[in-house]
Structures are given as structure tokens and as C-alpha cells.
Amino acid sequence: MGAPGQSLQGEEAAMSKAKRRRRELRAAGLLTAPFLFVFLIFFLYPTYKVIALSFTDAPLIGDGQWIGLANYAKLLNDRLFFTSLWNNLYFVLLTVVPTTVIALLIALAVSKLKGRMQALVLTLFFLPYVLPVSVVTLIWAWMLDFQFGILQPLIAAVTGKPVPVFRNPYWVMPMIAVVTIWWTNGFNVLLLIAGLRNIPEDLYEAASLDGATPWQRFWRVTWPLLWPVTALVLTLQLILQLKLFDQVYLLSNGGPFNSSYVVLMQMYREAFQLNNGGYASAIAMVLFLVIVIVSVLQFQLLRIGGRK
Amino acid sequence: MKATGVHLKSVKKNFGAVDVIRGVDMDIERGQFAVFVGPSGCGKSTLLRMIAGLEETSDGEIFIGDRDVTNEDPADRGVAMVFQSYALYPHLSVYENMAFSLRLAKRPKAEIDGKVREAAGILQLAEHLEKKPAQLSGGQRQRVAIGRAIVRAPDVFLFDEPLSNLDAELRVQMRLELARLHQKLGATMIYVTHDQVEAMTLADTIFVLQGGHVQQSGAPLDLYDDPSNRFVAGFIGSPSMNFFSATIEDRSEDGVVVRLTGQPDLTLDVPLSQPPSKGASVELGVRPEHLIVSQSEGLRVTVDVAEELGGVSYQHGTLEGGDAVIFQQAGVRHGMHGTVQTVTPEPGRVFVFDTEGERIR
Numbered sequence: 001m002g003a004p005g006q007s008l009q010g011e012e013a014a015m016s017k018a019k020r021r022r023r024e025l026r027a028a029g030l031l032t033a034p035f036l037f038v039f040l041i042f043f044l045y046p047t048y049k050v051i052a053l054s055f056t057d058a059p060l061i062g063d064g065q066w067i068g069l070a071n072y073a074k075l076l077n078d079r080l081f082f083t084s085l086w087n088n089l090y091f092v093l094l095t096v097v098p099t100t101v102i103a104l105l106i107a108l109a110v111s112k113l114k115g116r117m118q119a120l121v122l123t124l125f126f127l128p129y130v131l132p133v134s135v136v137t138l139i140w141a142w143m144l145d146f147q148f149g150i151l152q153p154l155i156a157a158v159t160g161k162p163v164p165v166f167r168n169p170y171w172v173m174p175m176i177a178v179v180t181i182w183w184t185n186g187f188n189v190l191l192l193i194a195g196l197r198n199i200p201e202d203l204y205e206a207a208s209l210d211g212a213t214p215w216q217r218f219w220r221v222t223w224p225l226l227w228p229v230t231a232l233v234l235t236l237q238l239i240l241q242l243k244l245f246d247q248v249y250l251l252s253n254g255g256p257f258n259s260s261y262v263v264l265m266q267m268y269r270e271a272f273q274l275n276n277g278g279y280a281s282a283i284a285m286v287l288f289l290v291i292v293i294v295s296v297l298q299f300q301l302l303r304i305g306g307r308k
Numbered sequence: 309m310k311a312t313g314v315h316l317k318s319v320k321k322n323f324g325a326v327d328v329i330r331g332v333d334m335d336i337e338r339g340q341f342a343v344f345v346g347p348s349g350c351g352k353s354t355l356l357r358m359i360a361g362l363e364e365t366s367d368g369e370i371f372i373g374d375r376d377v378t379n380e381d382p383a384d385r386g387v388a389m390v391f392q393s394y395a396l397y398p399h400l401s402v403y404e405n406m407a408f409s410l411r412l413a414k415r416p417k418a419e420i421d422g423k424v425r426e427a428a429g430i431l432q433l434a435e436h437l438e439k440k441p442a443q444l445s446g447g448q449r450q451r452v453a454i455g456r457a458i459v460r461a462p463d464v465f466l467f468d469e470p471l472s473n474l475d476a477e478l479r480v481q482m483r484l485e486l487a488r489l490h491q492k493l494g495a496t497m498i499y500v501t502h503d504q505v506e507a508m509t510l511a512d513t514i515f516v517l518q519g520g521h522v523q524q525s526g527a528p529l530d531l532y533d534d535p536s537n538r539f540v541a542g543f544i545g546s547p548s549m550n551f552f553s554a555t556i557e558d559r560s561e562d563g564v565v566v567r568l569t570g571q572p573d574l575t576l577d578v579p580l581s582q583p584p585s586k587g588a589s590v591e592l593g594v595r596p597e598h599l600i601v602s603q604s605e606g607l608r609v610t611v612d613v614a615e616e617l618g619g620v621s622y623q624h625g626t627l628e629g630g631d632a633v634i635f636q637q638a639g640v641r642h643g644m645h646g647t648v649q650t651v652t653p654e655p656g657r658v659f660v661f662d663t664e665g666e667r668i669r
Contacts, residue, residue, distance in 0.1 A: 200395065202393055203395050206395040206456075208362075208381070209362075209388065210408050210409035210412060212383075216412055
């Protein structure tokens with residue numbers, strides 16, 4: 001009598017186990033469905049379309065002929081593309097490391113403050129990040145206006161005469177870099193402050209008992225322990241700054257003499273002004289690959305640097 | 309007199325309007341193992357951090373050896389500290405953690421290597437020198453923290469609750485190792501703990517702190533046998549002392565006769581050299597091991613919980629009035645749970661305190 005009863009129980013247990021598993025799968029499906037839906041429709045499908053488009057001569061709207069790698073071949077002989085790419089890299093050089101260094105200095109200073117004062121100062125530094133890009137560029141266009149800008153006397157004091165910065169090929173990129181750093185720096189400060197708060201206070205106490213000067217405390221405790229966050233900030237900045245478009249579009253429109261022309265600007269012009277959907281897609285694909293390669297390379301390099 | 313050790317002269321500390329240390333004098337001789345013990349918030353850690361130089365001293369003077377270090381930087385005081393959290397540098401190996409202070413001082417490589425390996429040998433860390441702190445167990449991390457202190461060869465070692473993050477078994481083991489280390493190094497050590505068992509087992513001198521004052525200091529057993537007030541009597545000893553309120557019934561030849569409140573049929577003779585006047589209210593303290601089970605007159609205790617530890621057992625119960633009582637039984641296994649027992653204090657083992665909590669001798 002016992003044996004059949006037991007096997008029946010065993011079957012029931014297996015049934016309920018299967019049932020529980022099905023229920024879990026259903027819940028998992030329900031919870032991930034909204035994201036999957038949005039991801040497929042608004043990200044994966046457009047990505048596929050861009051890749052497909054880059055092998056055709058399609059206009060912006062409507063289908064085109066398959067032309068293989070012709071768009072990419074054309075890109076290799078496009079001098080404006082290489083100018084743009086170079087300007088992009090120049091901009092990265094002007095922003096990524098400087099903004100990280102400035103953010104680190106600000107974060108170190110702010111973390112010395114206490115309580116409300118710290119919150120207030122942090123808010124002040126974060127405020128520009130909240131502004132939309134059009135407002136940011138308007139503020140700076142006014143401040144740097146050739147005739148009425150309040151910063152022109154400062155420029156005149158250094159160079160001897162006022163400079164129309166967004167119409168001068170030597171000034172335009174560095175000035176856009178300054179505007180960008182002012183705009184986005186608050187976020188980096190926030191990340192680094194969070195990193196600094198993660199370093200326990202007693203490590204500094206132990207270091208000061210061990211005889212470390214403030215300078216040694218920074219280089220031997222703060223810097224190595226903050227490095228993962230610093231590497232993250234550097235990588236995020238690299239990706240962000242390679243995607244430069246709005247500030248240039250609003251402040252200098254790529255000029256003068258294409259000295260602030262960047263890759264996304266060229267893509268924008270080909271797609272929306274010259275109606276070359278296929279060629280614009282090829283440009284987008286190349287920029288995408290550049291960003292992936294450079295950022296992965298940088299992150300790996302930084303990790304190796306951190307481990308040493 | 310002042311040539312060695314650590315000496316505090318009316319040291320005070322306040323955080324804003326809050327007085328944490330309210331005037332502490334102490335003399336810790338060279339080579340002594342001193343323990344600061346007290347409940348949390350009594351200021352013991354603050355006092356240690358003031359000796360280390362991690363907290364500023366509001367008033368008074370701190371001497372290490374014959375140097376006044378009150379306003380010196382932590383690094384110049386000749387002290388090394390072991391933190392409760394160990395405070396190991398997580399990005400450095402065990403070796404580099406221990407070598408840190410010597411590297412900062414730019415000592416020659418051979419000297420650093422010699423000192424680190426010697427300390428690692430003492431602490432059985434030789435096989436772990438290349439590991440990062442995260443790869444070590446709690447006890448090993450604790451040893452690295454001690455090693456970092458040893459390498460600096462300080463005049464004074466400071467320990468801030470170093471064992472409280474370890475599990476019970478490891479705590480006992482590390483306690484022994486610390487005692488052996490102290491014998492081997494012979495250096496002055498100051499140790500902060502809230503655990504009075506650690507204090508009793510490690511200390512040459514215990515300083516009991518409460519409310520920013522030193523309540524009593526002395527050798528562990530002196531504090532146990534001869535507490536100077538009710539707080540020390542209750543704090544030192546585990547399980548803690550029983551307290552009963554009582555009134556002075558009469559004076560006898562060499563002391564007083566007291567009657568316990570709510571116990572009309574029991575009077576006790578207590579020898580006192582300065583007996584209080586008749587009718588005064590006092591508090592009596594009796595340790596659990598000095599309450600003897602008897603068949604005659606005594607305190608009737610209803611035992612509700614019996615903690616049987618094998619060798620000894622602690623019987624927890626209540627008097628008829630509701631006061632809690634603990635008494636200890638050794639070497640017997642009675643199963644007293646749920647029974648009513650009669651206990652009497654061992655003669656001569658009753659402490660008398662006045663209503664302020666001060667001891668009446």
C-alpha cells in the first residue's frame with residue numbers, strides 16, 4: 001500500500017515543481033516584455049535599417065539600389081570626412097582629460113565641505129548640467145559676443161584685442177570645449193564625489209598615523225582607490241564627446257573654413273540637407289565603429305593601468 | 309617618574325557643547341597593558357583617538373615618555389594604532405600594507421624587507437605576504453593590522469576594539485595571541501573594549517570609564533574584589549552582580565545589621581568600618597557565585613531560566629517582590645528550572661553602596 005502512495009506523491013511533487021517553473025517563466029516574460037518591445041522596435045530595428053541602408057544609394061525616404069561597399073569606398077576619398085574625424089579627435093583631446101581633472105579637483109574640494117554647505121556647492125556645480133543645450137549655447141554666445149560679450153575684455157587683456165571666437169579657426173574648437181566642460185562637468189563631479197565617499201575615513205587616519213603627508217595620502221590612498229571611478233568617468237566622457245553635434249551646430253555651424261566640422265555634422269548634412277540616406281548611414285556606421293573600438297581600447301588600457 | 313609610559317593630565321574633550329571627556333588623569337607605566345573599558349558612549353574610543361592624535365585635545369596635556377605630545381601630529385607621537393575595521397589599504401598586498409610607513413619614511417629596501425619579514429614571522433603571515441586583504445580571513449586581516457603596527461616599532465600600541473569584528477572562537481584565540489605578543493614585545497599597549505572579559509584577561513591595569521570620567525582604575529582582580537562604586541561593581545564581572553535595596557536596622561560591634569526591602573524575615577550582619585546611621589537606605593551587592601543555596605533562612609528565589617554550561621550553571625530567577633536574581637552553581641547539575649530555592653549571601657562577601665552609588669566600606 002505504501003509504495004504506490006509514495007510514487008503518487010512523487011508525481012505530485014514533480015507536477016507542482018513544473019507548475020512553479022512555468023509560473024516563474026511567465027512572470028519573467030511579463031516583466032521583461034515592455035523593455036524587449038521598446039528595444040526591438042526603437043533600437044534594434046532602426047540599427048538594422050541603418051546598416052542595410054549604408055549598402056544602398058537610398059534617399060532619406062524611400063528605397064534605393066544595392067550598391068555594395070560603394071558608400072564606404074566613397075567615404076575613404078572624402079576629404080571633409082577626414083577633416084571632421086580629425087576635428088572630433090582634437091575635441092576629445094581638448095575635453096576628456098581636462099574635464100576629468102577639473103571634476104576631480106572640484107570633487108576633492110567639495111568633499112572637504114560639510115553638510116548643507118556641501119549640498120549647496122554641489123548643486124551650484126551641477127546646475128549647468130540641468131540646462132538644455134540651446135540655453136547653454138545662448139548664454140555663452142552672449143558672454144563671448146564680439147561687441148557686447150562680458151568676457152571680451154578678459155580676452156582683450158590676454159591677447160591685446162577682442163576676438164570673434166566662434167568665427168576664428170584657432171579659437172573655435174577650444175571655446176566649444178570650454179562651453180562643453182562647463183555644461184557637463186557637474187555630472188562628473190557627482191560621480192567622483194560618490195567615489196570619494198566610498199573610501200573609508202579610517203584609511204586616511206591609518207595613513208596619517210603611518211606618517212603620510214596630505215600629498216602622499218592623495219597619491220597613495222585616494223588616487224588608487226578612486227581609480228575605478230576615474231576610469232569610468234574617462235570612458236563615459238570619451239563616448240559622449242565623440243558624439244559631439246549640438247554645441248557645434250548652435251555655436252559655429254561647423255565653420256569657419258570647416259575648422260569645427262565634425263562627423264555627426266557631416267552625417268546630418270548628407271541625410272537631411274542633401275537627401276543622401278545611404279551615404280549618411282555609412283558615415284554613422286563608421287562613427288559607431290570608431291566609438292566602439294576607441295572606448296573598448298581605452299577601458300582595457302585603463303583597467304591594466306589600474307591593476308598595476 | 310614621568311620618564312616612560314603614557315601620562316594624561318586633566319585631559320578634556322568636547323564636541324561643540326557636548327562634553328565627552330570631562331577631566332581624565334591617568335598614568336600608564338612603560339610596558340604595561342592598559343585597558344579602557346566601559347559601556348558604549350562612555351568616551352573610551354575618543355580618549356584613545358586623542359592619545360593617537362586623531363582627535364584634538366580640548367584641554368589638558370598628554371605625555372608619551374617625557375614628551376608633551378598634546379599638539380603633535382599623529383605620525384610624530386611614536387604610536388601605532390590597530391583599528392576595529394583593520395583599515396588595511398585594499399589596493400596593496402599584505403607586504404606593502406606592512407611596509408607602508410617605512411616606504412613613506414624612505415627607509416632602505418633591505419631594512420624594510422627585514423622588518424616586514426620579521427613581523428610576518430611573529431604573526432604567522434609569511435605565506436600570505438603577496439595576497440590582497442580581500443583574500444584573507446578576518447583573523448588574518450587582524451594580524452596584518454597588528455603587523456603594520458609592529459613594523460613601525462612604536463613606543464605605544466593602541467588598539468581600538470580590535471576583536472569585535474571576529475567570531476567568538478577566533479576572538480578567544482586572538483586574545484591569547486595578543487597577550488603573548490605583549491609579553492614578547494614588552495611595549496606599552498593601550499586597548500579599548502566594551503567587553504569586560506577581554507579587559508579582565510588582557511589587562512595589567514583596567515580603567516573603567518563612564519560619563520567621561522575614570523570611575524576606577526587598578527589591577528583586574530582588585531576591581532573585581534574591591535569595586536569603589538556601584539557602576540564598577542555592576543560592570544566588572546559576568547554575569548553581573550545582584551543588587552538589593554535595604555535599610556540599616558541596627559549597628560553591631562564591627563558593622564551593621566541590614567534588612568532587605570520586602571524580606572521581613574531576613575537580616576544580614578555586614579562588617580563596615582564607617583557604618584551609616586540607623587534607618588539609612590543602602591544598596592547591597594552580591595556576586596552570583598557568593599549566593600549559597602541553603603536549607604535555613606534566606607532569599608526565596610523562583611528559578612525561571614537555568615543556563616547550564618557544564619562546569620558551572622547560572623540560575624536566573626526572581627524574588628517574591630519581583631527583583632531579578634542570578635546565582636551560580638558549580639560542579640552540580642540540579643535541574644533547578646521551575647523550582648523555588650533559598651539562597652543566602654556568603655558572609656563577608658556583601659558590598660554596601662549608598663544611595664549615590666558610592667561604596668561604603
